[in-house]
Amino acid sequence: MKQNFASFVKKESLHILRDTRTMLIVMLIPVVLMVLFGFAISTEVNNVNVAVVAPNRTDGIRDAVERLSQNEYFTFKGYITPDDIDPYLRSGKASAVVVFASDYERGVTQAATGVPTKPVIQLIVDASNVNTAGSSTAYLQSILLGAASQQAMFETRMLFNPQMRSAYNFVPGIMGLIFILVCAMMTSVSIVREKEVGTMEVLLVSPVRPVKIIFAKMIPYFAISCVVLVTILLLARYLLEVPMSGGVGGIFTISLLYLILSLSLGLLVSTIAQTQVVALLISAVVMMMPILMLSGMLFPIENLPKFFQVISNIVPARWYIDAVRKMMIQGLPIVAVWKNCAILLGMTIALLGVSLKKFNDKLE
Amino acid sequence: MNDIVISVRELSKRFGNFTAVDRISFDVYRGEIFGFLGANGAGKTTAMRMLCGLSYPTSGKGSVAGYDIMHEGEQIKRHIGYMSQRFSLYNDLTVWENMRLFAGIYGLNKSQTEQQATELLERLNFSSERNTLVGSLPLGWKQKLSFAIATIHRPEVVFLDEPTGGVDPITRRQFWEMIYEAAESGTTIFVTTHYMDEAEYCTRVSIMVDGKVQALDTPTRLKQQFATESMDEVFRILARGAQRGE
Amino acid sequence: MRTFIVLLQKEFLQIRRNTFLPRLIIAFPILIMLIIPLIMTMDVRNVNVAVVDLDRSTTSQRIASHIEASEYLRLTHTTTEYPLAMDALEQGLVDVIVQIPDHFERDLMVSTPEQISITANAVNATKGGIGMQYIVQTIARTLVELRGEKSPTKLSELVTIENRYNPTLNYRHYMIPALMIILFILICGFLPALSIVGEKECGSIEQINVTPVSRLTFTLSKLVPYWIIGLFVLTIAMLVARLAYGLSPVGSVGAIYLGAALFILTISGFSLTIANFSETMQQTMFVMFFFIMIFMLMSGLLTPVDSMPEWAQRFTVILPPRYYIEILRSVYLKGTTITELWPNFVALGIFALCFNTLAALTYKKQA
Numbered sequence: 001m002k003q004n005f006a007s008f009v010k011k012e013s014l015h016i017l018r019d020t021r022t023m024l025i026v027m028l029i030p031v032v033l034m035v036l037f038g039f040a041i042s043t044e045v046n047n048v049n050v051a052v053v054a055p056n057r058t059d060g061i062r063d064a065v066e067r068l069s070q071n072e073y074f075t076f077k078g079y080i081t082p083d084d085i086d087p088y089l090r091s092g093k094a095s096a097v098v099v100f101a102s103d104y105e106r107g108v109t110q111a112a113t114g115v116p117t118k119p120v121i122q123l124i125v126d127a128s129n130v131n132t133a134g135s136s137t138a139y140l141q142s143i144l145l146g147a148a149s150q151q152a153m154f155e156t157r158m159l160f161n162p163q164m165r166s167a168y169n170f171v172p173g174i175m176g177l178i179f180i181l182v183c184a185m186m187t188s189v190s191i192v193r194e195k196e197v198g199t200m201e202v203l204l205v206s207p208v209r210p211v212k213i214i215f216a217k218m219i220p221y222f223a224i225s226c227v228v229l230v231t232i233l234l235l236a237r238y239l240l241e242v243p244m245s246g247g248v249g250g251i252f253t254i255s256l257l258y259l260i261l262s263l264s265l266g267l268l269v270s271t272i273a274q275t276q277v278v279a280l281l282i283s284a285v286v287m288m289m290p291i292l293m294l295s296g297m298l299f300p301i302e303n304l305p306k307f308f309q310v311i312s313n314i315v316p317a318r319w320y321i322d323a324v325r326k327m328m329i330q331g332l333p334i335v336a337v338w339k340n341c342a343i344l345l346g347m348t349i350a351l352l353g354v355s356l357k358k359f360n361d362k363l364e
Numbered sequence: 365m366n367d368i369v370i371s372v373r374e375l376s377k378r379f380g381n382f383t384a385v386d387r388i389s390f391d392v393y394r395g396e397i398f399g400f401l402g403a404n405g406a407g408k409t410t411a412m413r414m415l416c417g418l419s420y421p422t423s424g425k426g427s428v429a430g431y432d433i434m435h436e437g438e439q440i441k442r443h444i445g446y447m448s449q450r451f452s453l454y455n456d457l458t459v460w461e462n463m464r465l466f467a468g469i470y471g472l473n474k475s476q477t478e479q480q481a482t483e484l485l486e487r488l489n490f491s492s493e494r495n496t497l498v499g500s501l502p503l504g505w506k507q508k509l510s511f512a513i514a515t516i517h518r519p520e521v522v523f524l525d526e527p528t529g530g531v532d533p534i535t536r537r538q539f540w541e542m543i544y545e546a547a548e549s550g551t552t553i554f555v556t557t558h559y560m561d562e563a564e565y566c567t568r569v570s571i572m573v574d575g576k577v578q579a580l581d582t583p584t585r586l587k588q589q590f591a592t593e594s595m596d597e598v599f600r601i602l603a604r605g606a607q608r609g610e
Numbered sequence: 611m612r613t614f615i616v617l618l619q620k621e622f623l624q625i626r627r628n629t630f631l632p633r634l635i636i637a638f639p640i641l642i643m644l645i646i647p648l649i650m651t652m653d654v655r656n657v658n659v660a661v662v663d664l665d666r667s668t669t670s671q672r673i674a675s676h677i678e679a680s681e682y683l684r685l686t687h688t689t690t691e692y693p694l695a696m697d698a699l700e701q702g703l704v705d706v707i708v709q710i711p712d713h714f715e716r717d718l719m720v721s722t723p724e725q726i727s728i729t730a731n732a733v734n735a736t737k738g739g740i741g742m743q744y745i746v747q748t749i750a751r752t753l754v755e756l757r758g759e760k761s762p763t764k765l766s767e768l769v770t771i772e773n774r775y776n777p778t779l780n781y782r783h784y785m786i787p788a789l790m791i792i793l794f795i796l797i798c799g800f801l802p803a804l805s806i807v808g809e810k811e812c813g814s815i816e817q818i819n820v821t822p823v824s825r826l827t828f829t830l831s832k833l834v835p836y837w838i839i840g841l842f843v844l845t846i847a848m849l850v851a852r853l854a855y856g857l858s859p860v861g862s863v864g865a866i867y868l869g870a871a872l873f874i875l876t877i878s879g880f881s882l883t884i885a886n887f888s889e890t891m892q893q894t895m896f897v898m899f900f901f902i903m904i905f906m907l908m909s910g911l912l913t914p915v916d917s918m919p920e921w922a923q924r925f926t927v928i929l930p931p932r933y934y935i936e937i938l939r940s941v942y943l944k945g946t947t948i949t950e951l952w953p954n955f956v957a958l959g960i961f962a963l964c965f966n967t968l969a970a971l972t973y974k975k976q977a
Binding site: 117326 | 896899
């Protein structure tokens with residue numbers, strides 16, 4: 001019997017290894033994601049194009065514009081006329097326009113001496129891009145008024161992620177996503193494919209117990225996931241320089257748990273779906289979307305509407321991602337995330353039980 | 365009878381180091397039922413796919429209905445019908461919708477389609493199933509329907525790749541009656557099969573072993589040549605020398 | 611032409627007979643457009659702040675109360691012990707710690723006081739960064755106020771701000787065009803590929819390959835249904851945006867549809883090309899997933915292209931969604947006209963032509 005099991009595992013591994021393209025992509029997806037999130041994508045706003053409207057170019061205005069063009073976040077696009085404001089903003093040539101009043105100098109002097117003054121600067125911002133609008137107005141304001149000097153009052157520290165890499169936050173999310181993709185999606189599609197083609201029948205009439213056939217199908221995907229896990233951890237450590245001061249043992253443990261959970265999910269989907277397309281769509285709708293939207297991978301859970309915050313509790317990736325974040329970036333030991341581990345373990349047992357039962361019911 | 369429809373000379377197909385079809389040569393005449401026999405893996409399907417313009421030959425020459433298989437594949441496709449060993453009509457379309465689709469593909473206009481389809485359905489005793497989804501038909505019916513659709517545009521040659529695989533003897537019988545009918549109306553039939561009793565129905569048969577054509581003649585003369593009673597034994601004698609396994 | 615019509619008929623019949631697809635095509639856009647805008651917010655609000663008040667003065671209390679009053683910040687802990695605050699931060703209860711040094715108020719009156727130290731949890735760089743900015747601004751304003759108590763005009767009142775095109779800074783209005791593009795990518799990107807590979811797997815494509823159907827006709831028959839479906843999806847999405855979120859395009863609807871027509875052709879052509887190179891659904895899905903991921907992350911759908919480093923910005927030139935998101939966002943929110951956006955339309959046109967030519971050329975009838 002052992003022999004049989006081994007030969008099944010071998011058959012499955014060959015299937016997968018022969019499809020070099022899929023293998024390549026599976027290995028490439030995490031690498032590309034890490035590089036993109038690490039080096040290309042940034043939610044930070046910079047390179048904001050600013051144009052200026054000034055009826056007269058007094059020394060004070062020249063100074064203000066000078067401060068603006070010196071700043072690395074802003075690119076000074078030149079002086080324009082009031083008629084150009086809308087075309088500039090609409091075509092995207094500028095994201096913000098600073099309009100100085102003709103009595104700018106007087107206004108500033110008055111304000112400094114305590115005389116009530118009307119506004120002398122108008123900021124017109126292209127708010128169609130909310131992020132840029134929000135953070136650039138505040139910044140522009142303080143630059144134009146020369147209030148940036150207040151910054152000296154503060155000593156600021158960015159804990160755990162001094163270079164402010166958004167990748168730090170995303171690495172655990174990428175892991176949560178990839179393992180579901182490889183374990184749940186790939187396994188379910190490959191099991192359903194055998195159902196569709198009819199080879200599943202052939203396997204099921206062999207003397208090997210059905211459950212073993214299923215496990216044999218899962219083992220190669222489990223192995224691939226382990227390779228992916230190691231790749232991600234190496235990239236995180238050496239490319240993105242994530243400290244991982246808490247050690248990798250805990251991360252491995254919880255990741256293995258999550259892998260088993262993903263495999264059970266895949267098995268469950270395969271007992272429900274009759275065709276590959278349906279398996280794909282179920283995986284996409286029931287697994288991928290919640291992970292992207294409700295696991296805290298991209299959008300912080302505390303920002304969600306209450307209803308979705310409650311729903312997010314049943315998304316396994318939420319607990320996994322949260323735990324990995326704590327261990328990987330904050331360097332906490334695994335005992336600090338025991339609650340997450342317990343929840344994941346409970347989910348795994350429940351899912352595995354249900355899917356095995358469903359699978360056996362199908363056979364009878 | 366000496367009008368050549370298919371002509372093949374030294375035709376080969378290699379996949380890497382593996383030679384699936386090894387320099388085969390033969391001619392098929394108009395109105396013949398040409399049986400193309402061979403064990404599994406002997407290269408029958410590969411050879412047939414080259415003749416249908418689905419696959420390019422590695423070397424050698426061939427022509428079907430007067431068109432070169434290397435350069436005029438698309439021309440050939442206008443003049444042939446093809447039924448593969450996998451059932452490959454659309455399961456999610458009805459009998460009539462499948463007919464309309466393939467008639468339209470071969471350029472039949474609406475009234476021609478209607479006329480041809482009705483006639484075929486009547487001949488198959490299928491008129492009541494006109495609006496049934498193909499997927500819900502029993503296999504034997506599906507195969508008959510496939511054949512009907514492969515001949516809907518009255519092609520010069522019809523290629524049948526193991527058309528009766530997995531079909532019961534009665535349906536098989538009916539199927540061969542359809543083949544005879546088509547042959548009588550002047551269509552050339554090129555058919556591969558496993559069933560040696562079916563080989564007896566053919567005008568001539570060729571037997572492929574390990575990618576080569578080992579014998580080619582009428583069933584009667586082949587039996588004489590090998591001094592046996594049935595085609596079955598002829599086949600066994602030839603297949604014994606095969607190197608490639610089942 | 612007859613050939614094309616019967617092939618098209620076949621595609622529509624198959625889509626209609628599928629138990630899943632028609633529902634997907636209608637329900638998916640509605641659900642996505644209704645639910646995701648509620649979830650998708652990068653808006654940083656509810657930043658939890660702990661104040662470690664070593665000064666215990668009116669000034670430090672004033673700072674704390676300003677933090678509490680801010681709409682983005684939430685004062686959750688006030689303590690005099692830094693380690694307590696740090697514990698809370700590690701447990702995720704607090705995002706930022708503000709420590710006000712001893713004698714801060716006294717020193718502020720006479721000279722430069724010791725710095726206020728602010729520690730942000732930057733695991734989520736966006737939240738950490740923006741939270742930090744909010745805090746710094748809030749406290750700076752408090753200090754300016756304290757100093758200039760007598761001045762009737764606060765410095766910040768010298769500036770007025772006009773948030774043009776989206777006066778309420780509604781994040782949803784920014785994301786809805788992006789969601790529409792994601793819908794196109796998912797529906798018109800995955801479905802044509804799966805449909806071709808499905809035919810490959812069940813063998814029916816071979817029955818087509820032995821017929822004289824030209825490669826272009828077959829490719830077009832796979833393309834046109836998804837093109838129509840895509841435009842239908844756009845219509846649903848625009849209706850939902852209007853009914854649920856009150857967002858209607860400022861600019862011309864024609865420009866939106868023209869862009870969509872070109873963009874859907876591009877993405878479906880791309881999808882068909884991938885399918886031509888794939889044998890199984892699993893393969894198709896993974897290859898598509900790979901590209902879709904890059905499309906979604908790099909095209910400026912979720913994060914601004916301008917914020918990317920030089921090399922990455924240059925790379926986005928070859929990403930079709932980049933051009934359409936610019937069209938959709940600026941027409942929808944700013945009312946930009948086709949004349950102003952013509953380079954984007956031309957780029958999409960070129961992509962559509964290239965990918966579909968490629969799809970027709972790579973479709974192999976004879977191997």
